[in-house]
Amino acid sequence: MVVQILKPKVAEPDRAAPMSPSEMALDTLATVLRIVGEYALDTEEQEAAVFTRLSEQWAQHVAVASPPPGPHNGPPAKGGDASRRDWTGVRDFVRDYCLNSSGHTRVVMADLRQVIWVFIQNLNHSFAQEQDSDNRIKEQLGRLEILAQGSSTGELKREVMSTVVALSQIVEERKKNHRERVEDLGSQVKTLGSELDNVRKETETDPLTRLYNRRAFDGYFARSVELAHAFGQQVCLLLIDTDGFKAINDTFGHPEGDAVLRRLSDALTRNFPRKNDFVARYGGDEFAAVLRETTLKDGMVLADRLLRAVRNMEIDREGVRLKLSISVGISTIGAHENAAGWLARTDRALYEAKRLGRDRIICAEGDSTALVPR
Numbered sequence: 001m002v003v004q005i006l007k008p009k010v011a012e013p014d015r016a017a018p019m020s021p022s023e024m025a026l027d028t029l030a031t032v033l034r035i036v037g038e039y040a041l042d043t044e045e046q047e048a049a050v051f052t053r054l055s056e057q058w059a060q061h062v063a064v065a066s067p068p069p070g071p072h073n074g075p076p077a078k079g080g081d082a083s084r085r086d087w088t089g090v091r092d093f094v095r096d097y098c099l100n101s102s103g104h105t106r107v108v109m110a111d112l113r114q115v116i117w118v119f120i121q122n123l124n125h126s127f128a129q130e131q132d133s134d135n136r137i138k139e140q141l142g143r144l145e146i147l148a149q150g151s152s153t154g155e156l157k158r159e160v161m162s163t164v165v166a167l168s169q170i171v172e173e174r175k176k177n178h179r180e181r182v183e184d185l186g187s188q189v190k191t192l193g194s195e196l197d198n199v200r201k202e203t204e205t206d207p208l209t210r211l212y213n214r215r216a217f218d219g220y221f222a223r224s225v226e227l228a229h230a231f232g233q234q235v236c237l238l239l240i241d242t243d244g245f246k247a248i249n250d251t252f253g254h255p256e257g258d259a260v261l262r263r264l265s266d267a268l269t270r271n272f273p274r275k276n277d278f279v280a281r282y283g284g285d286e287f288a289a290v291l292r293e294t295t296l297k298d299g300m301v302l303a304d305r306l307l308r309a310v311r312n313m314e315i316d317r318e319g320v321r322l323k324l325s326i327s328v329g330i331s332t333i334g335a336h337e338n339a340a341g342w343l344a345r346t347d348r349a350l351y352e353a354k355r356l357g358r359d360r361i362i363c364a365e366g367d368s369t370a371l372v373p374r
Helices: 020-036 048-064 087-151 153-202 214-233 245-252 253-271 297-311 338-353
Strands: 235-242 277-283 285-291 314-317 320-323 326-332 361-364 371-372
Touching: 020 087, 048 087, 087 153, 087 314, 087 371, 153 297, 214 235, 214 277, 214 285, 214 338, 235 253, 235 338, 245 253, 253 277, 253 285, 253 297, 253 314, 285 297, 297 326, 326 338, 338 361
Parallel strands: 326 361
Antiparallel strands: 235 285, 235 326, 277 285, 314 320, 361 371
């Protein structure tokens, strides 16, 4: 039996209708964006796979005026109208990539230089020690050679024995030195690794509150969304705003405002102590908490506990007793919700909590934007 596979005919390109200069420019820019995405590397800011997807989306936007990715997303342009393309977004995307890649490369190169320097120092030290040992061996063998040419048998025998003993000592010393240098090198590499971890932690830590900063939050939040969709993991997001914070700053000054933020940070740290509880300063007087492996019901209990803890805070300044309160928006991610949508929905819940009078929790349940006060 003969099986014939019929392949669909591919239409020949219309060679009689070359691309216009504007079409060629768009096609070239889209190709450049795809090339940038193809050769992207993982950085602390973004994983390579995520960046590659974004590059393809921007390339499609440039080539056929499809909606741009992320917050720029809008209706597609009609008829390939180039004026509807988000050129500012394209420039920002490429610029941010260059900045992040440059910074990441500088950090990697600095780390590599430090490791190489430690290796060179240890290698030079080992060479110096072995050169000293080799010189001692040559000296001992030189004496033995002189005695072998004209000395008595007894004297030669004593020198041979002395040489054997000296060589044995040198071998043992060299073994000991090698062992010590390996241990020392291991210790230095371990210290270097610890220092690099500390540096990375410092870049992810807010200097005022010692909580994680917005940069660290964005990375953790994105990973939490991926885990939720991949494994159906329950995760809660809390957005927290300090009520009346501007009035505190205006009345008592920024140093007192900073002290209030530190008090709130301590309350957040105590309220969310688990390993999977991630607390960050989201910006200004706003905070965020990502609670993995946490149902909405349990998240509400924790949010209510935090609300009560802040209510019980009292700060006496200049004869005035300050009472603090917070507004909280809380939700869990929907089954088909992306990170931007989840964040926006929770932010709307926070806004609703402030609109309704502050000092309260508003829950945005499921995929719905309906807000349920608690």
